[in-house]
Amino acid sequence: MLRRSLLPAIFLLLGYGFWASAEFKTVAAGVAIFLFGMLALEEGFKTFTGGTLEKILKASTNRLWKSMAFGVVSTTIMQSSSLVSVITISFLSAGLLELSSAIGIIFGANLGTTTGAWLVAGFGLKVNLSAYAMPMLVFGILLIFQKQKNLKGAGYILTGLGFLFLGIHYMKEGFDSFGQTINLAEYSIAGYPGVFAFAGIGILATVVMQSSHATLILILAALAAQQISYENALALAIGSNVGTTITAIIGSLGSSADGKRLAVAHLVFNVVTGIIAIIGIYQLMEFVGWASAYLGIAAENYTLQLAVFHSVFNLLGIIVMLPLLNWLVKFLERLFTGQPFEVEQPVYLSDATRSMPEAAVEAVRKETVRLYDLAVSVITDGLSIQRDALQSGEKPKQVVKQSSAVIDEDIDTLYETKLKSLYGKIVEFVIHTKGGYTEGRLKEELHELRDAGQHVIEAVKGVKHFKKNLTRSIRSDNVYIRKQYDLLRRLIVRVLREIDTVRSTPEESESILSLDQVKLEVGKKTEKISDGLDDLIRQQHITVPMATSLMNDISYCKEICWDLLEAGATLFSVPDLHEKAAMRSVALDEQEITEMMKSQEQEPSR
Amino acid sequence: MKAKKLLNKLKDILSDERQAQLARYSSLKKVLKSLRNEKIRLEMKLAEARNEEDRQEIASRLEIISAQRKKGLQLLKELKKERKNNPD
Numbered sequence: 001m002l003r004r005s006l007l008p009a010i011f012l013l014l015g016y017g018f019w020a021s022a023e024f025k026t027v028a029a030g031v032a033i034f035l036f037g038m039l040a041l042e043e044g045f046k047t048f049t050g051g052t053l054e055k056i057l058k059a060s061t062n063r064l065w066k067s068m069a070f071g072v073v074s075t076t077i078m079q080s081s082s083l084v085s086v087i088t089i090s091f092l093s094a095g096l097l098e099l100s101s102a103i104g105i106i107f108g109a110n111l112g113t114t115t116g117a118w119l120v121a122g123f124g125l126k127v128n129l130s131a132y133a134m135p136m137l138v139f140g141i142l143l144i145f146q147k148q149k150n151l152k153g154a155g156y157i158l159t160g161l162g163f164l165f166l167g168i169h170y171m172k173e174g175f176d177s178f179g180q181t182i183n184l185a186e187y188s189i190a191g192y193p194g195v196f197a198f199a200g201i202g203i204l205a206t207v208v209m210q211s212s213h214a215t216l217i218l219i220l221a222a223l224a225a226q227q228i229s230y231e232n233a234l235a236l237a238i239g240s241n242v243g244t245t246i247t248a249i250i251g252s253l254g255s256s257a258d259g260k261r262l263a264v265a266h267l268v269f270n271v272v273t274g275i276i277a278i279i280g281i282y283q284l285m286e287f288v289g290w291a292s293a294y295l296g297i298a299a300e301n302y303t304l305q306l307a308v309f310h311s312v313f314n315l316l317g318i319i320v321m322l323p324l325l326n327w328l329v330k331f332l333e334r335l336f337t338g339q340p341f342e343v344e345q346p347v348y349l350s351d352a353t354r355s356m357p358e359a360a361v362e363a364v365r366k367e368t369v370r371l372y373d374l375a376v377s378v379i380t381d382g383l384s385i386q387r388d389a390l391q392s393g394e395k396p397k398q399v400v401k402q403s404s405a406v407i408d409e410d411i412d413t414l415y416e417t418k419l420k421s422l423y424g425k426i427v428e429f430v431i432h433t434k435g436g437y438t439e440g441r442l443k444e445e446l447h448e449l450r451d452a453g454q455h456v457i458e459a460v461k462g463v464k465h466f467k468k469n470l471t472r473s474i475r476s477d478n479v480y481i482r483k484q485y486d487l488l489r490r491l492i493v494r495v496l497r498e499i500d501t502v503r504s505t506p507e508e509s510e511s512i513l514s515l516d517q518v519k520l521e522v523g524k525k526t527e528k529i530s531d532g533l534d535d536l537i538r539q540q541h542i543t544v545p546m547a548t549s550l551m552n553d554i555s556y557c558k559e560i561c562w563d564l565l566e567a568g569a570t571l572f573s574v575p576d577l578h579e580k581a582a583m584r585s586v587a588l589d590e591q592e593i594t595e596m597m598k599s600q601e602q603e604p605s606r
Numbered sequence: 607m608k609a610k611k612l613l614n615k616l617k618d619i620l621s622d623e624r625q626a627q628l629a630r631y632s633s634l635k636k637v638l639k640s641l642r643n644e645k646i647r648l649e650m651k652l653a654e655a656r657n658e659e660d661r662q663e664i665a666s667r668l669e670i671i672s673a674q675r676k677k678g679l680q681l682l683k684e685l686k687k688e689r690k691n692n693p694d
Binding site: 514579582 | 636666675
């Protein structure tokens with residue numbers, strides 16, 4: 001409710017501000033341009049995050065001080081603590097970074113972000129930044145239009161810097177003009193009430209602008225134009241430091257446990273630092289005055305003193321929080337236990353069954369059947385086949401017709417968490433069991449079951465490849481390409497159905513052998529679809545790239561069907577192992593099926 | 607002759623390998639028998655079928671069964687030969 005009404009409220013307020021004051025319009029435009037510059041800068045740095053930054057990150061985070069130094073340096077260079085946070089979270093989630101190192105980077109990034117204030121206060125407010133901004137924008141845009149990735153990235157960085165400079169220029173201009181009409185300094189509040197009020201404003205401004213950097217530049221510009229008092233500016237800086245973590249917290253709500261841990265670590269650091277800075281603001285002011293004098297900063301140069309203050313209180317935060325780091329890590333790990341991937345665990349395999357040969361073989365069979373069932377659900381999702389329709393008993397054509405909507409399941413994750421791990425457990429069990437068996441038939445059966453599992457896995461892998469173009473075809477307006485993919489889907493549905501039929505009659509050997517006929521049918525139908533492609537291209541119903549993709553997918557479809565049939569023939573065969581072996585020896589292999597296909601083609605009347 | 611047959615029977619009972627060979631042989635025979643029954647059933651079905659699509663499907667299945675039986679019979683022959691060549 002609050003979030004929904006916030007945006008219209010901001011629009012109304014800004015609208016009123018633009019109508020009431022031209023200077024406000026200039027300042028607001030400056031902030032908008034500045035923020036746009038930040039976006040462009042981030043985009044530019046993202047281009048270079050494909051290797052270099054990651055390599056540096058890996059090499060420079062093995063010690064806490066290195067992590068902190070990385071945080072300081074990378075944020076100083078990129079001038080975006082949020083980009084550093086994003087990269088840190090991704091590394092943390094991938095397990096390439098310890099939580100303590102990640103927190104170290106965040107601490108360092110907090111210090112690194114203060115360099116922005118130094119640059120603007122020491123340089124940006126004194127020179128005409130727009131003079132630098134214009135050529136930067138021109139060169140930057142020219143580079144953005146280049147095809148080469150690195151040049152494009154450099155273009156974004158240059159454009160980003162150009163917009164940042166332009167934004168600062170407009171903010172400065174706006175506040176300068178303000179000074180001629182209205183004196184905002186009249187609204188300054190002295191003492192602790194002022195500190196709390198302006199810290200609150202700082203938080204709010206940062207939450208709205210989603211950037212503590214922008215808030216700080218705004219504060220510096222206002223301070224340079226003497227529109228706010230030095231004391232209130234310090235409170236605003238403290239507020240902006242806290243405000244930036246609120247945006248990080250909001251951003252981490254939907255993220256993983258690692259993301260949440262890091263966001264909360266950021267919040268704890270900045271809140272603790274903020275509280276210390278608020279409580280000791282007057283002592284800090286004295287210290288900053290002394291330090292500024294030591295650094296040769298003039299007593300009336302409040303903008304640079306603000307930069308000093310910003311750095312000092314963040315440094316103070318690091319000094320206070322560092323000894324508590326281990327405690328913080330433990331607390332966060334307890335707070336967010338993290339949902340480990342729901343890795344599928346075997347149900348039937350156990351050490352107890354391993355010691356009994358027959359039981360072990362049956363356990364492996366049952367587990368592989370489970371693997372098959374899980375795979376079928378992943379396959380149907382991957383093919384966007386409605387499971388209800390598949391089980392309805394309707395003809396494959398109808399099943400596909402009823403499955404016209406894309407099922408957007410992440411089958412890569414399902415494959416990794418459910419199938420791959422379970423198959424791994426089956427293979428492990430088979431390897432450890434097989435060695436202890438002397439009876440040939442059982443050993444052979446275990447081998448066959450392991451191969452059946454491999455076929456199941458291969459079928460799912462095939463679907464993973466097939467899915468990409470299939471999804472595109474389902475969403476496509478081209479009825480011809482959709483029809484071809486529907487034909488392929490029908491074929492897989494037919495195979496799944498046939499396996500189900502065989503499964504329901506486990507005692508009948510001839511039903512298992514009937515799967516050979518389905519193999520023949522798969523071969524014939526996929527060949528027919530392939531043969532029809534030339535006509536479709538010639539009549540311009542489909543493009544050549546569509547046809548080449550389809551050709552690949554026909555081959556995937558054939559392999560999926562074949563793998564499923566091979567797995568089904570082993571898993572749902574007769575229970576007697578000798579009979580099973582006899583059936584396997586009678587079943588036709590790929591070459592025999594192909595030969596039969598050829599002979600039937602030569603004599604179509606048969 | 608009768609004594610030799612009896613001796614072979616005894617060997618079958620005592621030897622593990624012979625047992626396995628026998629199991630293979632009888633399983634294959636069982637499979638071939640079920641395929642033959644299926645063939646007869648399908649041939650009757652084909653004679654009754656009027657729909658061309660159904661007829662083609664049955665004919666195709668019959669062809670598969672023939673190929674499977676051919677393969678099976680060949681294997682059976684080899685097993686028989688193996689048994690004859692290695693009586694112990």
